[in-house]
Amino acid sequence: MNLQDFNSKVYPLKDKIFRFAKRMLEQTEEAEDLVQEVFIRMWKHREKLDEYRSLEALAMITTKNLCLDRLKARKFPVESWNAQQSFIEMIAEETRPDHSDLILGVKEAMNSLAESPRMIVHLRDIEGYELGEIADVMGMQENTVRVALSRARKRIREILINNENYEYQ
Amino acid sequence: MNTSEIEQLLGKYFEGETSLLEEKQLIEFFSGDDIPEDLRQYQPMFSFFKSEASLSLSDEQQEKVLERRLEQYREETSTVKSHPGKKRLYYFSGIAAGLLLLAALVFTLRNEIGRRHHNELSNPAAEVAYSQTKQALLLVSVGLNTGLDAVQRIGMLNNAMEQVQKINKFYNYQTQFINPEWMQSPSTNK
Incomplete structure (x- = not known):
C-alpha cells in the first residue's frame, strides 16, 4: 500500500477512530493523540494492509487495543487529573447548543458502563455497525455481542430513569 | 410511523434485535417534534447518538497533535540518544571515583607517616x-x-x-x- 492508497483508504477513518477513542478515554486531547498513534501503527504495517479483509475493522481493533492499554496504564495515578479534565470538558460540552442536561446524562450513563459494553453500544448506536462487524472488532461471537448490547442498552435506560426520578424528587 | 409501532421497535431495540434500518427510524422519530409524553424519556438517548455520530476530528486538531508529537519526539531523542554513552560514563566515573579515593587515601596516609618521621628528626x-x-x-x-x-x-x-x-x-x-x-x-x- 502506498501513500496514495493510505490517504484514500485509511485516512478517512480518522473521525470514526477519534469518536471511538474519545468514548473510551473521555478526553479530547488524548483521543486526538490516539488517532495519530493508530495511523502510525497502520502505516508501519502498510505492506501487509492489503491482506486484510476490512481495513476499517483493523483500524478499530487497533484503536480498541491502544485505548485499553492507555486505560490500564492510567487507572490509578491519573484519576484525579482525569476527573478535573473531564469536568473541564463537561463545561465545554454544556455550551454546545444541542446538548441539554438530559443528553449529557446519556453520555454519563454510557461512561458508567464497563469498557466492553461501552464499546459495543458505541459501535452499534453511534457508528451503526452490523453485529458481525462488532463481533470482529471485539473478538466475540455475534450472539454474545447481541446479548451484551441488549444488556448495555437496558442498563443505560435504567440509569436514565433513575436519574429522572431523582431529579423530580 | 405511529406510537404503537415505535413502542414495538423500542421493545426490540432493548433486546438487541432491531436492524440498523429500524434503529435509524427510531433516531429519526425521536429527533422530530411530535413525541408522545410517555415516549419522551427515550428522546435524550437517541438525540445523543445522533449528535455524537457527527463529531469529527478537524484538520486543526490534527495539526496540533502533530506539533505535540514532534515536540515530544524531539525531547525523547535528545534524552535517549545520549543514553547508552551516559550509562558507560556513569560506569567509568564510578570506577574513577573509587580509584581517586583510594589514591587520595594512600597519599594522605603516607604523607602523614612521612611527616611524623620528618618532625622527629627536624625537632x-x-x-x-x-x-x-x-x-x-x-x-x-x-x-x-x-x-x-x-x-x-x-x-x-x-x-x-x-x-x-x-x-x-x-x-x-x-x-x-x-x-x-x-x-x-x-x-x-x-
Whole structure:
C-alpha cells in the first residue's frame, strides 16, 4: 500500500477512530493523540494492509487495543487529573447548543458502563455497525455481542430513569 | 410511523434485535417534534447518538497533535540518544571515583607517616635529648665496663676462695684422722 492508497483508504477513518477513542478515554486531547498513534501503527504495517479483509475493522481493533492499554496504564495515578479534565470538558460540552442536561446524562450513563459494553453500544448506536462487524472488532461471537448490547442498552435506560426520578424528587 | 409501532421497535431495540434500518427510524422519530409524553424519556438517548455520530476530528486538531508529537519526539531523542554513552560514563566515573579515593587515601596516609618521621628528626629539642641520652647511656656503659674489671677481680677472689675451700676441705679431712672425737662431737650435738 502506498501513500496514495493510505490517504484514500485509511485516512478517512480518522473521525470514526477519534469518536471511538474519545468514548473510551473521555478526553479530547488524548483521543486526538490516539488517532495519530493508530495511523502510525497502520502505516508501519502498510505492506501487509492489503491482506486484510476490512481495513476499517483493523483500524478499530487497533484503536480498541491502544485505548485499553492507555486505560490500564492510567487507572490509578491519573484519576484525579482525569476527573478535573473531564469536568473541564463537561463545561465545554454544556455550551454546545444541542446538548441539554438530559443528553449529557446519556453520555454519563454510557461512561458508567464497563469498557466492553461501552464499546459495543458505541459501535452499534453511534457508528451503526452490523453485529458481525462488532463481533470482529471485539473478538466475540455475534450472539454474545447481541446479548451484551441488549444488556448495555437496558442498563443505560435504567440509569436514565433513575436519574429522572431523582431529579423530580 | 405511529406510537404503537415505535413502542414495538423500542421493545426490540432493548433486546438487541432491531436492524440498523429500524434503529435509524427510531433516531429519526425521536429527533422530530411530535413525541408522545410517555415516549419522551427515550428522546435524550437517541438525540445523543445522533449528535455524537457527527463529531469529527478537524484538520486543526490534527495539526496540533502533530506539533505535540514532534515536540515530544524531539525531547525523547535528545534524552535517549545520549543514553547508552551516559550509562558507560556513569560506569567509568564510578570506577574513577573509587580509584581517586583510594589514591587520595594512600597519599594522605603516607604523607602523614612521612611527616611524623620528618618532625622527629627536624625537632632540635628532640635531637638534643637524643644526643644527651646517647651520651648518658655511653657513660653508663663505660662505667659498666670499669665495673666489669672489678667484677673480674672479684672473680679472681672467687677462684682464690675455691682454693681456700679446697684447702679447708683437706684440712677438715686431715683433722678427722687426727682428732675424730673433736670432729664427731658437733655432729652428735646436732
